[in-house]
Amino acid sequence: MKWRNVLTQLKEQKAALAALIILAVFVLMSVLAFLSPYDPNKIMPMDKLQAPNASHWFGTDDYGRDYFARALYGGRVSLSVGFLSMAIAVLVGTAVGTVSGYFGGWVDNVLMRMVDVLMSIPSFFLIMILNAYLKPSISTIIIIIGMLSWMNIARIVRAETLSVKEREYVLYARVSGQSRLNIILKHIVPNIMPTIIVAATINIASAILMESSLSFLGLGVQQPNSSWGSMLNNAQGYIGEAPYLALFPGMFILLTVLSFNFLGDVFRVAFEPRANRR
Amino acid sequence: MQKYILRRVLQAIPLLWFISIVSFALIKLAPGDPVLSFVTPDMDAEAVERVRQSLGLDQPIYIQYWIWLKNVFMGNLGYSVSNHRPVLTLIVERLPATIGLMGSALLLSLIISIPLSMYAASRQNRPADRVLGLISYIGISIPSFWFGIMLIYLFAVKLNWLPSMGMRTIGVDSIWDIMKHGILPCTVLAFMNVSVYMRYIRSHTISQLEEDYVQIQYAYGATQGTVLRRHVLKNVLLPIITILGMSFPELIAGAFITESVFSWPGMGLLGINSVFSLDYPVIMGITMISSVMLVIGNLVADVLYGVVDPRIKTMG
Numbered sequence: 001m002k003w004r005n006v007l008t009q010l011k012e013q014k015a016a017l018a019a020l021i022i023l024a025v026f027v028l029m030s031v032l033a034f035l036s037p038y039d040p041n042k043i044m045p046m047d048k049l050q051a052p053n054a055s056h057w058f059g060t061d062d063y064g065r066d067y068f069a070r071a072l073y074g075g076r077v078s079l080s081v082g083f084l085s086m087a088i089a090v091l092v093g094t095a096v097g098t099v100s101g102y103f104g105g106w107v108d109n110v111l112m113r114m115v116d117v118l119m120s121i122p123s124f125f126l127i128m129i130l131n132a133y134l135k136p137s138i139s140t141i142i143i144i145i146g147m148l149s150w151m152n153i154a155r156i157v158r159a160e161t162l163s164v165k166e167r168e169y170v171l172y173a174r175v176s177g178q179s180r181l182n183i184i185l186k187h188i189v190p191n192i193m194p195t196i197i198v199a200a201t202i203n204i205a206s207a208i209l210m211e212s213s214l215s216f217l218g219l220g221v222q223q224p225n226s227s228w229g230s231m232l233n234n235a236q237g238y239i240g241e242a243p244y245l246a247l248f249p250g251m252f253i254l255l256t257v258l259s260f261n262f263l264g265d266v267f268r269v270a271f272e273p274r275a276n277r278r
Numbered sequence: 279m280q281k282y283i284l285r286r287v288l289q290a291i292p293l294l295w296f297i298s299i300v301s302f303a304l305i306k307l308a309p310g311d312p313v314l315s316f317v318t319p320d321m322d323a324e325a326v327e328r329v330r331q332s333l334g335l336d337q338p339i340y341i342q343y344w345i346w347l348k349n350v351f352m353g354n355l356g357y358s359v360s361n362h363r364p365v366l367t368l369i370v371e372r373l374p375a376t377i378g379l380m381g382s383a384l385l386l387s388l389i390i391s392i393p394l395s396m397y398a399a400s401r402q403n404r405p406a407d408r409v410l411g412l413i414s415y416i417g418i419s420i421p422s423f424w425f426g427i428m429l430i431y432l433f434a435v436k437l438n439w440l441p442s443m444g445m446r447t448i449g450v451d452s453i454w455d456i457m458k459h460g461i462l463p464c465t466v467l468a469f470m471n472v473s474v475y476m477r478y479i480r481s482h483t484i485s486q487l488e489e490d491y492v493q494i495q496y497a498y499g500a501t502q503g504t505v506l507r508r509h510v511l512k513n514v515l516l517p518i519i520t521i522l523g524m525s526f527p528e529l530i531a532g533a534f535i536t537e538s539v540f541s542w543p544g545m546g547l548l549g550i551n552s553v554f555s556l557d558y559p560v561i562m563g564i565t566m567i568s569s570v571m572l573v574i575g576n577l578v579a580d581v582l583y584g585v586v587d588p589r590i591k592t593m594g
Contacts, residue, residue, distance in 0.1 A: 015412075117296045122527070122568045124534060128553045129305060129561055209421055213535050216423045217550060229421070236427050236539070240435050250424035258419040 005270035016266040019259035026256055030075035038066035040073045041224045051244065058248050061231075062238060070226050071248055077227035078253070081142050082208040082260075088146025089153055089207070090200045096150065097157025098184045098192075102165055112158070115151045123148045127210065131219045141220055145207050153199045160192040167191075194271035198264055205260035212253050228253045283581060290573045297569045298350075302343050305558050333359075346562070355566075356559035358552075365563040368548060373530070375445055376537075376544030378456075380529045383464045387471035388518070395476040396506050396514070399483035410476065417473025426466045426539035433462060443541040463540040467533060471525070478517040486510045515586050523579025527571040 010017050033040075043063045052059040058067035100111040127144050134140050164170065165188065173183050189196075212229025214220035221227040228249040235246035313330050321329075330336050334345055349356060355365035398410040434442035441447065445459050486492065487510065495505045530545065537546035545564065552560035 113293075113296070116293060117300055120293065120297050120569045120572050121301055121565060122572075125549060125553075125561075125565060125568070126301070126304065128534070128550070133305075133556070205419065209419075212421050213423060216421070217535070217538060219553070232421075232424060232427070236430070239427060239431050243431050243435075246424065246427045246431065250421060250428070253421050253424065254416070254419055257421075258415060261415060261419050 003270075006267065009266045009270045013266065016262050019262040019266075022255050022259045023263070026075055026252070027079060029072055030079055033069070033072035033076060036066070036069040036072055038069040040065060040069040040226065042066075051242070059242065059244050061245060062234065062242075067231075067245065067248065070231060071228070071252060074226040074228045074231055074249065075252065077138060077221055077225060078208055078211060078229065078256070081138065081145065081211040081227065082204040082256075084142045085146035085149065085207040085211075086200055086204045088143065089150040089203050090196060091150075092147065093150035093153025093199070094157050094189065094196060097154040098161050098188055100154065101158040101161025102180065102184055102188060108158075111154075115154055118148070119151045124210065124213070127214060128217070128219050131214060136220060136222055138221060138225065141211060141214065145210050149203060149207060149210070153196070153203065156195055156199055157192060160195050161188055164188050164191050194267070198268045198271065201260055201264035201267055205257045205264070208253065208260070209257055279581075279584065282584075283577075286577050286580065290577065294566075294570060294573060298347065298566060299343070301565045301569075302346065302562065303339070305561060306339050306342070350566070355563040358560050359557045360552075360555045360560075365559050368560060369545065369563055369567065372543065372545045372548050375542060376546065377529060379460055379463055379537075379542060379544060380467070380525075380533070382460065383467035383471060384522075384525055384529065386464060386468045387475060388521075390468065391472040391475035391479060392511075392514070392518070394472070395479035396483050396510065398476065399480045399487060400502055400506060402484060414473040414476045417469050420470070422466055422470055422533070423535050423539045425469065426462065426536060429462050429465060430539075445543055459540075459542075463536050463542050466536050466539075475521050478521060479514055482514055482517040483510055486513050489513075516583065519579050519582045519586060523575040523582075526575030526578070527568050530567060530571045 010020065043065060044060070045063070048060060048062055050060040058071060061067050061070065096111050096115070100108045127148055130144050131141060134144075170183060170187050173187050178186075211220055211227060212232070215227050215229030216232050218230075218233055221230040223230075231249040232246060235242075235249070238245050313326060313333065313335060327336075334342060337345070346356065353366065355369070357364055358368055394410060398407045401407045430442045433440045440461055441459050442462070443459075445456055447455050447459075483506075491509060492505055495509060496502075500508075534546040534550055536542070537544050538550050541547065548560065549564045551557075552564065
């Protein structure tokens with residue numbers, strides 16, 4: 001693994017460094033959200049729809065709740081949905097991809113046709129449907145997004161596995177009688193790790209976007225919980241009188257997703273310098 | 279070539295069949311009872327049961343699927359649970375709005391992204407290229423609904439230039455009015471499309487610029503503009519075909535989120551409303567139509583590769 005290249009890339013590309021800092025700040029803010037003096041769910045009808053001011057940095061929403069506190073706690077939800085559904089997608093995608101690529105034959109055929117089918121159904125639509133039927137909760141959202149976004153990873157991992165499994169060390173391992181599971185875990189997965197890390201980083205970005213769209217439509221995170229997406233859910237209705245309600249959570253989503261996409265690219269260039277620097 | 283197309287079509291049939299089974303099963307196995315949307319408080323258990331029977335929902339799931347499949351082959355996608363109209367009619371009614379919006383967004387995106395990405399490629403890693411790259415990064419990272427809301431705030435609320443929702447002003451019936459309603463959603467879709475397209479076309483152009491034929495043109499004294507327009511443009515057709523194949527399903531199925539933000543009365547909005555009302559026949563209909571479009575889009579793209587570039591053997 002070429003972690004040193006990542007450092008070089010970060011030094012070279014100031015934008016990537018900025019992305020890393022932004023993400024660190026957002027993670028820190030949502031972890032330390034409890035330090036905020038305001039309760040994100042406390043309804044104060046007297047204070048409703050205050051524009052940003054000294055005591056309410058982001059103003060207050062239509063229930064008089066402090067919007068900054070809600071954004072901090074919303075970040076917790078958005079970021080954890082992103083990380084955890086990425087974890088599910090990576091686990092499933094890597095498992096399917098390596099097994100498919102290493103075993104080949106009918107196993108490969110069955111698994112890849114399954115991927116074809118799942119990829120041919122409009123997945124966002126499917127997520128909407130499932131989430132409407134199942135009682136929407138944060139854990140359902142994580143599982144649904146994770147279970148419906150692993151297919152791309154499986155395809156990439158399978159392609160990599162196909163090339164890695166012909167390498168000599170894999171042949172030696174096979175000749176020396178190691179079990180297939182062992183070969184996949186000890187010899188194949190570590191060697192395709194760079195690919196997995198790149199795919200995972202970009203997957204976080206798309207999971208966060210998906211969750212926010214779902215919550216924006218009202219099919220995701222439900223009251224009194226909030227995510228950045230669900231905060232935007234009724235912001236559109238107040239766009240005339242309180243545009244800041246839409247501005248802040250949207251900026252947070254944009255910066256987070258942008259940063260993850262940036263990092264994904266940095267990893268790609270760092271791990272495969274020859275591939276392309278375009 | 280005909281053999282190839284025939285084989286691909288034959289391969290698509292089991293794929294579509296599997297898709298129908300998977301989506302039918304997922305929709306059916308999910309908890310939630312569609313009969314409840316017919317139940318009024320004054321109905322007794324027996325009446326509820328009659329409704330269930332009349333909808334065929336008392337049958338085991340594989341029989342329900344069989345009935346659904348048989349009907350599909352007779353051109354009947356079933357009836358909406360919420361307003362009892364045929365699903366096919368509902369979909370056909372929505373098509374013009376969606377095709378109009380998605381088609382113009384697609385056209386606009388191509389018109390913008392082809393010259394921009396070729397320009398960026400010719401200025402590789404220079405400031406202009408970097409700026410365009412950053413913009414395209416923003417385009418793939420921005421939540422489309424939020425971008426839409428911001429546009430509404432700026433152009434509908436603040437400046438009051440454009441309408442914020444719907445497709446027509448009540449009482450006004452003109453193309454110009456529809457176009458005015460379409461500008462904002464079209465901008466959202468085009469911005470996101472252009473960002474994706476630019477990455478494809480730019481990297482393809484860069485690899486073309488390294489080809490011998492380009493170097494020879496330069497040696498003959500051709501300017502960069504001429505080379506790009508006369509020679510590279512033709513060779514950039516391939517990624518454009520990929521793009522068109524990718525965009526084909528959206529052309530029909532619409533964009534759920536953008537249509538929802540702007541209340542554009544197309545397929546996407548129909549889809550979202552059917553999800554909210556658990557209207558499974560409509561959901562099934564939309565899922566199947568978009569899957570068919572996806573399969574067709576891929577097929578057409580693959581066939582076109584062979585037509586455009588004879589070096590690619592599609593027969594194999």
